[in-house]
Amino acid sequence: MALLQTNKDLIATGIKEFNILLNQxxxxxxxxxxxxxxxxxxxxxxxxxxxYRQQMVGEQQEQHEAVQELRQQLDTVCLFPGQx
Numbered sequence: 001m002a003l004l005q006t007n008k009d010l011i012a013t014g015i016k017e018f019n020i021l022l023n024q025x026x027x028x029x030x031x032x033x034x035x036x037x038x039x040x041x042x043x044x045x046x047x048x049x050x051x052y053r054q055q056m057v058g059e060q061q062e063q064h065e066a067v068q069e070l071r072q073q074l075d076t077v078c079l080f081p082g083q084x
Contacts (some may be wrong), residue, residue, distance in 0.1 A: 004058045007066035013075050014052050018044070022078060045074045 003011075023045065030037070049071055056063040 003066050004062055006057045007069075010052055010054060010055055011070045013065065013071060014048055014070055015077060017072055018077060019049055026047065041078045044073070046076060048074060 022041070025037070032040070049067060053063070053067050054068055056066045058066070
């Protein structure tokens with residue numbers, strides 16, 4: 001089933017905003033170890049999923065597929081080295 005355009009737009013917005021957030025976290029001398037940052041980023045992913053889930057439109061199955069697509073794209077964006 002193809003995603004509704006509104007949901008595609010929400011996913012694109014979410015990914016754009018998430019990238020901005022991630023790009024703000026680049027430090028030459030990180031304040032937290034990588035393991036802790038993985039936890040923080042996973043929490044951010046869950047926050048974004050919960051936020052955008054409420055805005056998805058369409059039938060329940062369409063909303064579910066849109067949320068799954070958002071999660072997949074967020075997971076792809078935030079991969080840490082060695083965690084593939």
